[in-house]
Amino acid sequence: MRPSGRTASQIRPVTITRQYTCHAEGSVLVEFGNTKVLCNATVEEGVPRFMKGQGKGWVTAEYSMLPRATHTRSGREAARGKQGGRTLEIQRLIARSLRAALDLKLLGENTITLDCDVIQADGGTRTASITGACVALVDALTYMRSKGIIKTNPLKHMIAALSVGIYEGTPIADLEYTEDSEAETDMNIVMTETGKLIEVQGTAEGEPFSFEELDELLKIGKHGLRELFDIQKAALA
Amino acid sequence: MRPSGRTASQIRPVTITRQYTCHAEGSVLVEFGNTKVLCNATVEEGVPRFMKGQGKGWVTAEYSMLPRATHTRSGREAARGKQGGRTLEIQRLIARSLRAALDLKLLGENTITLDCDVIQADGGTRTASITGACVALVDALTYMRSKGIIKTNPLKHMIAALSVGIYEGTPIADLEYTEDSEAETDMNIVMTETGKLIEVQGTAEGEPFSFEELDELLKIGKHGLRELFDIQKAALA
Amino acid sequence: MRPSGRTASQIRPVTITRQYTCHAEGSVLVEFGNTKVLCNATVEEGVPRFMKGQGKGWVTAEYSMLPRATHTRSGREAARGKQGGRTLEIQRLIARSLRAALDLKLLGENTITLDCDVIQADGGTRTASITGACVALVDALTYMRSKGIIKTNPLKHMIAALSVGIYEGTPIADLEYTEDSEAETDMNIVMTETGKLIEVQGTAEGEPFSFEELDELLKIGKHGLRELFDIQKAALA
Amino acid sequence: MRPSGRTASQIRPVTITRQYTCHAEGSVLVEFGNTKVLCNATVEEGVPRFMKGQGKGWVTAEYSMLPRATHTRSGREAARGKQGGRTLEIQRLIARSLRAALDLKLLGENTITLDCDVIQADGGTRTASITGACVALVDALTYMRSKGIIKTNPLKHMIAALSVGIYEGTPIADLEYTEDSEAETDMNIVMTETGKLIEVQGTAEGEPFSFEELDELLKIGKHGLRELFDIQKAALA
């Protein structure tokens, strides 16, 4: 029995609210249960220096937790003067994942920045960020086409992400904080709507896991991700 | 005629939503029209080193704008590695103002941190922060009494803040961005519910202003602040 | 009776020494009693990026206290690796005030930087800085005209600044440190020689202050500022 | 055909030189072909603050590339004033992996730091680091037992790491730089000598990969890792 009362493969209620703020070209509040992340997409002309002159666009991401998104307050990174390793690791994952959703050549020399700010955290903030940011990205692309900045839709496929893990010996999907903090193994899966993998990151927090357990985790993840694609589609309809 | 269509002394619709997030001891979303600020109050044992051993508490604040709270994206301070002068100036004002609302001796050697994160900006973010943070502070104090951390309520009086300014020669209240960016003079007033002043900051953005204009700005501000105190009271009822 | 033995409205002896150092285009040592600030004006071609192409000039300021300008040594900001909030707040005020003294269009695309370094502190360093920096600015403008960099004098009016406060219930002018540290209310006024306001910043350090007290503070400040303008004029004669 | 001329599952010649430097409690130069990493283990009394009082030890890691370990010089992180996201991500992985090799309770309140400095890079620096650091860790543990700092060997199992990837549609093991830069999918596997997984990180650099391809990558990785365990054992014999 999970602390959340959910079945092993059951994901939390997921809500995707578009146009959550008024200035961004794409603005999505994504909620996985009590985890709430604001994903804003910004379209800017030009690309970073290392990309110049290749006729291709760029997608980047920044991730942050509000100091009191968590049970106890964590110090503000701006006040400490640097972003922590966890933050950098997560925003690199978000950016890499979303770049894999686009044909960067069709984006022209433009940059889309995805700001994922965690308003409230209850496990799975990085996977919620990716899932929400993909919807914000689609809205930003629609904006770009409406303004004539791009002609062809660069989106190759939607992507979504889900956390899975081994909790008291059983593989479960979409861990909330109380489950996550006790899980032996923690895995994040980023998948395309066509059922292919963008990123798989599995970590033994306690005991090492077997190749068979990895297999089960992938299966349960794949199942939950199908649901997420349906929710994204409904939100974009 | 104001760009906003409001009369000179008319403030925007103000909404105060308590318990906006679930972890903080006080959590308020305050909205002044399109300006939306999340004010979270955190209670922690102990005080900063320079306050130790005085038997008094401390109130501090941190302020931040989400990168896309504004029309164009502004760089994330955590990524740049330092907080800008504007940020520091605002969070010093917020903290100073809220300290003036409390009898710090009654707080014991505890610290309350007010995190004011601007979700969406349309002028007046610092005054909205102070107005919302005071409500979050009250909730944090209630929490402290319920947990037996303090016995007596340290609140001396509610405080609220309002921006006023001279726009096309006329004093107006609660400027939104389009008004603010064109105003000749910009002033922030922090007042107690008993009608006394905590802070007055008036700045000539264009032409200098006369002592008479200052007087008019104070009057129009005082009027709008009365409304804010009613809205705070209603929210706390 | 004030600790300084002065009457309520009496300012300290003020000395303005021009050409204090030999390299700067304007170099002023300003003394308000024991408060001593070196104000150097530097003229440089060009403007910051955000001002380029507007045909206008820029005025900026930097403020610093030598570590042992005060009773106890304060850590050097360069060694700590960042400027504190108080420093940033003050230098923003100095720069804003001095920009209000000039018609930036007549300055051409040139920048004047005012470095205000506090050699010795005894209260009122920010107002002394503004008062002295305005004289250094005038010398820098004279230099620019003599070199043919500008043709018309961009100075609209002299500005000066004075601190006022409520000490033991009485409004007093030009607080020195022992008065300042005990004052209930502290206010800085930046005024033009034509009697208009550039900046008003009043803060309740202890008890909130009434609108009537604010009025009295403004009056006493206006009076002291008239004296400062005479001293500036004499120094420039 | 691989650019390296190797067969798909063939790893590079791997050399492990112990006692490479004279001061560290464990000092290993590990070479995977042209990739050369110096792994130094340092034993220090005490644990970081967040671990204090739990009677457990801690293992941490730092990773760095010498500026000219690569084809073109990359800026020195110490000179830039911060470690990049890639560096932080890698050193977090190394530390996490090695912690999984130990029973931290048997380590007592001591800390082992693993410094992995890349002398020369040709792909696979993070997996080489883990593989070499595990040997340095064993030497540090031996040192600790010889000094009576610990009584029981905390090592649960050796760990090693290998990179695998899909190159021109074929899964290959132990990619060198020319292969890595062209690979569609890149995966790092950290395994125990008992054949269980510590960490799996697979990333689609170009096209997404299928669950079947993931399976093949895991198989080829498992095979290569067996060889690495033999090399570690020989080095420690």
Add this chain to the structure above:
Amino acid sequence: MRPSGRTASQIRPVTITRQYTCHAEGSVLVEFGNTKVLCNATVEEGVPRFMKGQGKGWVTAEYSMLPRATHTRSGREAARGKQGGRTLEIQRLIARSLRAALDLKLLGENTITLDCDVIQADGGTRTASITGACVALVDALTYMRSKGIIKTNPLKHMIAALSVGIYEGTPIADLEYTEDSEAETDMNIVMTETGKLIEVQGTAEGEPFSFEELDELLKIGKHGLRELFDIQKAALA
């Protein structure tokens, strides 16, 4: 013929003004011609962590140039967020030199910090700093004895410093900026009043120098340093 019109061994007029500011335990303005450095000595209880428990005191130094001490404005280090290599090199030299003037055991576990702030620069700022700081140090020691903090004078001998160099093939003493910027060799000598060396730093700026030239530089330096000791003594009389 020197640009300064001085003879080869002639030093500039040197002035030492004690009690230049009112707060520091020792406060000296030292002038070597147009080079003006304010040297403030601060006495504080305790020593840095690495010195604790040895029953010895510590002397440290910080050096800074005001931004407009020089012909063109140099960026403020506090604003850039770090002290440059030149600054660190100079303040290490000043501190090392002054530590050599004291018997640190007689200082008790107290720290003296010497802040050397260059008000105006015209060559030789580091040697002027050392020469002036030694006088400020003596005043701080007198203060310590008068307060009963120490009983015995820890001063072993006065120290002073002088720059010498090879200019157009001729060794000269006490270079001013125009001479320094053209000199082939630049050397700083720190000496005790008893004629022994604390520090010798000679650098070929252009052509390498011979052992014979080094000898001549030492001789001319020794001669000028004798004069500096007389000036220090007169100032302390």
Add this chain to the structure above:
Amino acid sequence: MRPSGRTASQIRPVTITRQYTCHAEGSVLVEFGNTKVLCNATVEEGVPRFMKGQGKGWVTAEYSMLPRATHTRSGREAARGKQGGRTLEIQRLIARSLRAALDLKLLGENTITLDCDVIQADGGTRTASITGACVALVDALTYMRSKGIIKTNPLKHMIAALSVGIYEGTPIADLEYTEDSEAETDMNIVMTETGKLIEVQGTAEGEPFSFEELDELLKIGKHGLRELFDIQKAALA
């Protein structure tokens, strides 16, 4: 008797290994006994901004100690976020010395960066760095000529560096750590193969030293440096 068993003027066995790593244009491992420094030379087109348009090249250097190059681990500067004063002082010395070896006009507008990374430290790391970096520089120049980047060899003369010091009253050459930590005086000499001086830095660590002792130190240094030039030559043969 020296702790090392060497005679007063005897230097340690010195080894220079060229092409130590495969990517750099010059790559030298230099060993002075147990002191081992990797000196990599990188050739890059262009010069720093302050050198542009003068038709001259630039030589710069960076120095670092691996955290466990020493007996106890020293914190990684990249992790601390800044380079220490000692590091900056040393890398400025290395760069200055090597610039003195070249005719920068013959280098064209190109930059050579010398990265000196200390693998293992046992005293004299800065002098070993200079001695090894000069060989790496020669290899980089050979590379530049072979690629047609430069036509004429800019090398004016080889340079080498040696530490000397006074140990138990006797001048000795090439101090290792146990000697260095007990030496009363420490001196570094950088010389050209033609017997002229580039840099002399002598410091009294304990007692001041006499002009006669300085003379003896220079003599013993000159003698040891002759040996170093022979070893450089043999390595380059």
